[in-house]
Amino acid sequence: MNNETFFIFAPANTGYDMDTLYLTKGNQFTLNASIEDLMLFDTMKSALRYINTNGLEEADFDIITNF
Numbered sequence: 616m617n618n619e620t621f622f623i624f625a626p627a628n629t630g631y632d633m634d635t636l637y638l639t640k641g642n643q644f645t646l647n648a649s650i651e652d653l654m655l656f657d658t659m660k661s662a663l664r665y666i667n668t669n670g671l672e673e674a675d676f677d678i679i680t681n682f
Contacts (some may be wrong), residue, residue: 622653622682625674628678638674650682 623638627646636644639652658663664666 619658620679621656621676622657622679623656623662623666623671623674625671650679653679653682655679680681 617681625636625644626636627634627644629646634646636646637648637652637680639645639648641652642654643681645652656665656676659676665671666674666676
């Protein structure tokens, strides 16, 4: 459990389809981000804190192995 890493994502309506945006190290949401570009969090609590602190109501987080 100590080696878990989490990332943040959010849904995006890009016209016809719903896509997924990923939070990157540049503190921006991007389509088609690579694992190397993702802003990573070492605990679920820190990812959730980031979401709540930044008012990202539509965002969620997941473990990096599900990326």
